Amino acid sequence: MPAITLPDGSVRRFDGPVTGTTVAASIGPGLAKAALAMKLDGKAADLSSVIEHDASVVFITRRDPDALGMIRHDAAHVLAEAVQALFPGTQVTIGPSIENGFYYDFFRNQPFSVEDFAAIEAKMKEIVARNAPFERQVWAREDAIDFFVARGENFKAELVRDLPTTETITMYKQGDWIDLCRGPHMRGTGDVGTAFKLMKVAGAYWRGDHRNPMLSRIYGTAWRDQKELDAYLTMLDEAEKRDHRRIGKDMDLFHLQEEAVGSVFWHPKGWKLYRTAESYMRRRLDAAGYQEVKTPQLVDRSLWEASGHWEKFREHMFIAQVPDEDKVLALKPMNCPCHVQIFRQGVRSYRELPLRMAEFGACHRYEPSGALHGIMRVRAFTQDDAHIFCTEEQVAPETAKFVALLASVYRDLGFPEFRVKFSDRPPLRAGTDEVWDKAEDALKEACALAGVEYETNPGEGAFYGPKLEFVLRDAIGRDWQCGTLQVDYILPERLDAEYVGEDGARHRPVMLHRAILGSFERFLGILIEQYAGRFPLWLAPVQVTVATIVSDADPYAEEVSAALRAAGLSVVTDLGREKINAKIREHSVQHVPLILVVGRKEAEARTVALRRLGGEAQEVLPLAEAVARLAAEATPPDLKASGVAA
């Protein structure tokens, strides 16, 4: 006699076990039609599930946020059926819903190509139109294995074999097609709708392990209706326009070329942007009590052996040798061992701790070719790196200070939001459990102190200590780790860093490895995408263009430009003979934030006509006032706050 509690608190009683479908129908024909699935005591379930006991039920309709995941999951099943119908002999593996869509991994000797998409989509639409109900079946383990083995579905058979014996093995049947699946599903294939699109093919290793066979993965996107799908596709187009590689080219910021794979050629405007970011970071670090240093690029193998990099990181290191010497040198992939060398000069006292040693350290790492991506994943990059040498007691307060600095920097640079991941002890690690407990607790305590919320990344910490990762998202929705903070008890030991404590004895400092931007290359890539090239005035590589209407105004335009430059602004003077319309367009396309138009009127009145990027209004104001105002406006946020503005 189940009593069903509905979201509005009302209770319906039934004489015996009922299905969700029956319950929905008892409420009304509208709901019966709209309900795709339900939440049974908070857990998603098929509408056809039988409810035997008292329970709470929430029906999921197409409008529900939960519906999207189901549409996508079901779409993956429809895709798999379509592919097997069109390409006999293809083995199915797994096909989950993901952010914005779904994918399905297939095993086939010949991988799929986008050429196949039209046929597959057509078949999928047929299957949707057929609207076969999803039928849940519980199978005996051995039967399921035999079934898949008999069909040559080796991957599925392996999946079943690896399921825990406690797991109920469920299969879902849609018409003649059947697949191992945990469920739940909607009522039938028709509920998928037609607002889906296959997007791309890609290789993917079976079970994500590169030693396993390569599968052929088909990605698709699916939405509630065509309007949502169109909006998503439009969004992708827009995101593509923000791609830092495109903007970098359009705005003439940098380029990459074959002869220096993974290294950036910064052009004048790109380098100006870089320098603005670097100067800003340097001021922030100076103000936060860091001491900047500079350490060698080429360092003898022996130091890398001592630090452990030669053993753990060698395959990522560029090695350099000279003809006349036997010495083997490596381009540094990290700055930490060099910083310890500075720390080790002379005798350190506990009074010097925490000692915050910063470096804009140029590092080289031999990244796998497939990992390279624009300027965001490169082989030569410069970190805003620092190492904080401190006592164990100082770990938490130093972490809290760091997080506060990082949040402030991100805010200034236009990233009010970021995600934090806490990576704790990995299976293979150095140090005792006591040390790890201490390090993790200190980090957690520091997060609490700093009011940081984080998600846990279990087992993903560095071998020497737990770490925090600060993640920003690019225009195309990819996440990039920028900031990091790692607690390290190992390197000070390996490289014999020590200080004299209050007690007169020698102690090991703890090292905090930390970066805020991560690398200038990656961060600037994200910054370009964040602003789509339309930087706030203080960051813009060209801040003002002075454009003339007639050549009579040329001398005055030069005077205006000189005055702006004297006030510290970055100015381009356009004395070309194009019409003002063409000039406005050209500099707007270049995302120059401010255009000062000068013609005869302005030259005579000693004024400028100010036009802001994207705006239509213009403002005429006296030259001196314009210079003062723009200079104030172009002041970096950290200098504004302290009132040191020019």
Next chain:
RNA sequence: GCCGACGUAGCUCAGUGGUAGAGCAACUGAUUCGUAAUCAGUAGGUCCGGAGUUCGACCCUCCGCGUCGGCACCA
């Protein structure tokens, strides 16, 4: 590194087994013009590199390199 796609003028792209085209940009000339493209002309190419097939290859095949999308990697 793995799977797949791609590589033609500075940029964006078209093209065919018979030695290559457009638009924009560049350059030259004319135009002195009031807020997102003035007009005309000129010049510009080892069709990524190497080998092979062919009477003949930018096109077909193979091998490299690079880029792009994923996967793996990101100490």
